[in-house]
Amino acid sequence: MKRIFILFITSALLSSCVENTQRSEAQEDFTVVIHTSYEPNGLHPVNDFSSLRSHIYMYTHRPLLKVDLGTFELQPLLVTELPQSEDGQRYLYTLRDDVTWANGEILTREDMEFTLKMNLSPLSNNQAIRPLYSSVIQGYEAHPDNPNQFYLLCNEQHAGNNQILIEANLIQKSAWDSTGLFDSIPLERIIADEFERTDAINDYFERFNDASNQYEPEKLEGLGPYRITEWERGQYITLERKDDWWGDDENGMYFDNNPSKIVFRIIKDDNATLLAFRNGDIDVSNRLGTDELLRLRENEDFNANFESDFVDQFAYSYMGLNCRPTAKERTPYFTDKLVRRAVAHATPVRAIMEDLLHNQGGAEQITMVSALKKDEFNDTLDFIEYDLDKAAALLSEAGWADSDGDGILDRDIDGASTPFSFELNYMSGNQTTEATCLMIKESLGKVGIDCNLNGMDFSAFYQKAYQQDFDALMGAWSESAGYTDPLQLWHTSSWSSMGANFCGFGNDYSDSLITTYNATMNKPDRDALIKELQAEVYDFQPYVFLYSTRRKVAIHKRFENRETYNERPGVLVNSFRLDPNFTPTAPLAEADTAE
Amino acid sequence: MLNYLIQRLLWMVPTLLAIALFSFWISIEAPGDPVERLMQFSDDGSGSANRQRTEELKQEWRARLGIDKPLFYWTIRSSETSFPIPVPEFHGTNNQFHFWLGNAVRGDFGYSYYDGEAVGAKLWPKLRLSFLLTTSSLLLAFLISVPIGVFGASRPDGFFDRSSALVLFMLYSLPTFFVGTLLLLTFSNPDVLYWFPSAGLQNPITFDPDWSLGRKIKHWTPHLVLPFITFTYGSLAYLSRITRSGLAEEQQKDYITTARAKGLSERKVLWKHSLRNALLPLITVIGQVFPITVGGSVIIETIFTLPGIGWEAYRAILNYDYPVIVAIFTLGGLLTVVGYIVADLLYAWADPRIRYDR
Numbered sequence: 001m002k003r004i005f006i007l008f009i010t011s012a013l014l015s016s017c018v019e020n021t022q023r024s025e026a027q028e029d030f031t032v033v034i035h036t037s038y039e040p041n042g043l044h045p046v047n048d049f050s051s052l053r054s055h056i057y058m059y060t061h062r063p064l065l066k067v068d069l070g071t072f073e074l075q076p077l078l079v080t081e082l083p084q085s086e087d088g089q090r091y092l093y094t095l096r097d098d099v100t101w102a103n104g105e106i107l108t109r110e111d112m113e114f115t116l117k118m119n120l121s122p123l124s125n126n127q128a129i130r131p132l133y134s135s136v137i138q139g140y141e142a143h144p145d146n147p148n149q150f151y152l153l154c155n156e157q158h159a160g161n162n163q164i165l166i167e168a169n170l171i172q173k174s175a176w177d178s179t180g181l182f183d184s185i186p187l188e189r190i191i192a193d194e195f196e197r198t199d200a201i202n203d204y205f206e207r208f209n210d211a212s213n214q215y216e217p218e219k220l221e222g223l224g225p226y227r228i229t230e231w232e233r234g235q236y237i238t239l240e241r242k243d244d245w246w247g248d249d250e251n252g253m254y255f256d257n258n259p260s261k262i263v264f265r266i267i268k269d270d271n272a273t274l275l276a277f278r279n280g281d282i283d284v285s286n287r288l289g290t291d292e293l294l295r296l297r298e299n300e301d302f303n304a305n306f307e308s309d310f311v312d313q314f315a316y317s318y319m320g321l322n323c324r325p326t327a328k329e330r331t332p333y334f335t336d337k338l339v340r341r342a343v344a345h346a347t348p349v350r351a352i353m354e355d356l357l358h359n360q361g362g363a364e365q366i367t368m369v370s371a372l373k374k375d376e377f378n379d380t381l382d383f384i385e386y387d388l389d390k391a392a393a394l395l396s397e398a399g400w401a402d403s404d405g406d407g408i409l410d411r412d413i414d415g416a417s418t419p420f421s422f423e424l425n426y427m428s429g430n431q432t433t434e435a436t437c438l439m440i441k442e443s444l445g446k447v448g449i450d451c452n453l454n455g456m457d458f459s460a461f462y463q464k465a466y467q468q469d470f471d472a473l474m475g476a477w478s479e480s481a482g483y484t485d486p487l488q489l490w491h492t493s494s495w496s497s498m499g500a501n502f503c504g505f506g507n508d509y510s511d512s513l514i515t516t517y518n519a520t521m522n523k524p525d526r527d528a529l530i531k532e533l534q535a536e537v538y539d540f541q542p543y544v545f546l547y548s549t550r551r552k553v554a555i556h557k558r559f560e561n562r563e564t565y566n567e568r569p570g571v572l573v574n575s576f577r578l579d580p581n582f583t584p585t586a587p588l589a590e591a592d593t594a595e
Numbered sequence: 596m597l598n599y600l601i602q603r604l605l606w607m608v609p610t611l612l613a614i615a616l617f618s619f620w621i622s623i624e625a626p627g628d629p630v631e632r633l634m635q636f637s638d639d640g641s642g643s644a645n646r647q648r649t650e651e652l653k654q655e656w657r658a659r660l661g662i663d664k665p666l667f668y669w670t671i672r673s674s675e676t677s678f679p680i681p682v683p684e685f686h687g688t689n690n691q692f693h694f695w696l697g698n699a700v701r702g703d704f705g706y707s708y709y710d711g712e713a714v715g716a717k718l719w720p721k722l723r724l725s726f727l728l729t730t731s732s733l734l735l736a737f738l739i740s741v742p743i744g745v746f747g748a749s750r751p752d753g754f755f756d757r758s759s760a761l762v763l764f765m766l767y768s769l770p771t772f773f774v775g776t777l778l779l780l781t782f783s784n785p786d787v788l789y790w791f792p793s794a795g796l797q798n799p800i801t802f803d804p805d806w807s808l809g810r811k812i813k814h815w816t817p818h819l820v821l822p823f824i825t826f827t828y829g830s831l832a833y834l835s836r837i838t839r840s841g842l843a844e845e846q847q848k849d850y851i852t853t854a855r856a857k858g859l860s861e862r863k864v865l866w867k868h869s870l871r872n873a874l875l876p877l878i879t880v881i882g883q884v885f886p887i888t889v890g891g892s893v894i895i896e897t898i899f900t901l902p903g904i905g906w907e908a909y910r911a912i913l914n915y916d917y918p919v920i921v922a923i924f925t926l927g928g929l930l931t932v933v934g935y936i937v938a939d940l941l942y943a944w945a946d947p948r949i950r951y952d953r
Contacts, residue, residue, distance in 0.1 A: 031800060033799070033800070039910075041709050041710040041711075042710045042711065122649070122652060123652075125633075125711070127649065127652075209711075211706070211710065211711045211712040211713065214710060214711065214712070215710075215712075230799075230804065232797070232799070232902075233720075233902055234721075234900070234901075234902030234906055234907075235795045235796060235797065235799070235900070235902055236795070236799040238799055263799045263800070265794075265795070265799060266795075266900065267793075267794045267795070267900050268897060268900055268906075268909075269794070269897060269898050269899075269900060271776050271779055271780060271898070272779060272793045272794040272898065272899065272900055273794075275779065275780070275783050275784055275793040275794075276793050276794055278784065278785055278786070279783070279785060279789065279792075279793060281792075281793065281794070281798075301785075429913060457915045458915060459628070459631065459915065463628070463631075
């Protein structure tokens with residue numbers, strides 16, 4: 001009896017080591033904890049652009065306008081209406097007059113101009129995204145009469161002109177340029193090649209790019225309803241609701257601010273993540289792995305407390321085939337369209353989805369436009385079925401045969417018998433990618449193609465890709481629900497200038513489709529053009545399209561408004577409200593009892 | 596003793612230089628262009644007119660990072676004669692290695708490719724946590740294992756000696772990641788025992804940065820219990836068996852027979868005479884604590900999401916963050932050398948027969 005008593009006391013004492021993490025359940029004061037398996041590399045308002053940074057900025061910052069995650073339509077946020085243009089090149093923006101910064105200052109068009117200057121300056125450390133702006137924006141012009149209006153001048157008439165600012169989160173000029181250093185430097189001069197750099201400007205950007213601006217909360221103030229109050233490196237990032245936020249009286253996905261606190265909790269280990277869900281330490285995750293979510297769903301308490309789903313998104317994986325190898329040492333394996341189609345037939349896409357994604361983690365990707373974009377997706381294109389006989393026949397038609405009986409096809413190329421033994425580059429570190437490569441290798445081997453897997457560091461991978469020094473590569477792209485410019489990935493200029501058209505897709509016709517598409521302002525006409533471009537890509541087969549990865553989402557049932565979206569980040573917790581009718585099961589119920 | 600210390604410190608110099616050379620070689624051979632990684636350059640795919648300006652920026656960054664200089668103090672090139680002869684070309688101190696070494700000595704290992712933060716500033720706070728965890732767990736391991744070893748040696752092949760050996764070797768054979776995960780799934784699991792938090796050093800909901808240090812320590816302690824146990828258990832078997840075998844060997848020596856013949860109690864013989872002479876192998880382990888701080892905590896900190904240097908190393912490897920990897924490697928080498936010196940000094944303190952002055 002005595003031993004049992006001691007054991008009971010010890011157990012009770014040890015149990016008290018775990019703090020009661022039950023959050024305040026008042027409708028006006030509750031916390032939502034979002035799980036993340038990695039930490040953003042920085043939250044700089046101009047220089048950083050990770051997907052987690054974008055998610056956090058959904059709550060802390062605001063651009064002038066944004067795409068509605070539900071309808072995919074543009075929505076004005078800091079402007080009174082969508083930008084107006086008569087010629088498709090000169091857009092008039094009208095700022096709201098009730099938007100205020102945290103220190104009470106009114107948002108002005110000078111803030112917008114300064115934001116543009118920082119985003120477009122060649123000295124900002126945002127080299128990866130600056131070209132997106134510089135390829136569209138030509139200049140800025142203040143309206144002569146209305147202090148709330150300005151014009152954005154664009155290089156040419158382009159379908160994406162009115163969306164160019166959807167990711168440009170406003171930064172406060174008085175906080176970043178209190179001395180007015182940039183007042184006398186117009187945006188046009190910053191964009192121009194002859195932008196003169198003085199010592200003062202160099203010093204300024206030295207400070208502007210400093211790493212402290214990436215993570216010190218006071219430097220990360222934006223126009224959103226929340227502010228970052230704490231970033232405990234490697235552990236969590238805390239956002240707190242602002243008092244008297246300018247948008248308090250409005251409703252909607254970009255105006256709701258129901259939770260008083262939002263915490264991004266970083267947990268890398270899978271087991272620790274599963275336990276954190278079970279312990280009630282996490283409320284939401286949009287970054288679970290397929291296996292991880294399936295494992296969680298085996299637990300009754302998890303299912304009782306959490307709603308989980310596999311949500312389609314605008315991202316896809318592909319195997320790129322180098323159609324026009326320029327590097328000397330590369331053998332032209334894939335210059336023949338028949339060979340590329342044969343490889344597509346020999347790639348076990350459905351088996352990959354079944355074995356690696358358990359048929360739930362991904363959906364078939366047929367072309368470069370997501371089937372979710374119903375107006376733009378070309379539904380006349382069929383999925384390329386796995387058919388080894390057809391693949392073998394196509395390869396034979398292309399002149400490949402196993403003439404020496406070694407099990408590997410060969411062909412005469414430039415006077416030499418060349419075995420079909422190509423290199424497939426992939427970025428090492430991702431188990432699913434590695435397993436996908438192995439399945440492709442095994443399957444291609446069945447038709448006599450020797451596929452050598454080459455895992456590499458991501459910088460080396462991209463270096464080879466941009467230099468077009470590869471046979472084939474495993475890649476992935478993500479697009480957005482809104483307008484997507486096909487030029488970067490599919491125009492031949494993007495191949496000849498060593499851009500992102502790594503595989504060398506395109507011809508005069510496809511280029512003209514892209515040019516016309518970008519210059520067409522009428523949506524139905526544009527949809528027809530993008531469908532035609534898809535047919536061209538389908539026929540050319542520069543990629544073997546694999547699958548579109550689904551986002552794995554889990555949300556605690558104690559919340560109402562548990563909407564999920566196809567567009568990133570998939571969940572917006574600022575609209576959550578506590579569900580008064582929800583009855584928690586263990587361990588939350590236990591925590592309640594203890595309280 | 597002083598001579599020996601000076602001698603050892605002087606020997607440190609070539610060792611450290613060798614480590615530095617190797618680290619530098621890794622940083623040079625790391626794939627990818629450091630400037631492109633740091634500035635995250637991309638192409639707009641349309642043959643940008645800004646390309647020349649981008650190149651100028653890259654050159655500026657190269658100059659800033661010192662990677663526009665020659666690699667080493669000298670290079671060898673072929674003579675421009677019909678019969679090529681290797682000709683050395685000297686660059687003085689204006690070379691990458693000198694620049695790198697000078698910075699490394701000041702604790703400046705450049706900037707992280709992942710987030711652009713200075714590597715030194717990034718690593719020091721994490722090193723503190725890992726060092727605290729390593730030293731305190733090793734201290735606990737000593738406190739437990741030495742009495743176990745002494746007790747086992749006092750009755751060799753007795754029940755306690757055999758049973759403790761069995762249990763400790765079973766523990767020793769279990770890999771750290773397995774024990775860590777097992778502890779997590781047992782003591783942080785509402786389905787089994789929910790005694791300790793599952794991840795992190797502090798709870799974001801309840802932790803208040805304005806708390807007093809005492810209150811903070813109280814909050815952190817439960818978060819550190821499972822990692823602490825995972826760190827400690829592995830050393831127990833090793834240390835207790837070393838103690839036990841060292842003592843058993845000392846027990847056979849003449850001076851112990853003499854001590855017993857003089858009528859000293861068995862307790863005094865064991866703890867006062869035998870133990871001090873059996874300490875030497877244990878001191879070796881103390882020397883290892885320094886490098887373990889860097890290398891031994893990777894798995895544990897990753898399992899328990901502790902923001903220590905092991906977690907940082909894991910993250911750096913995943914993100915191919917070579918400046919951080921090189922810094923951790925160099926630090927590991929430095930701490931190993933320091934550990935050996937500390938161990939040597941402790942040998943001298945523990946065993947007066949070691950006459951380093953001779």
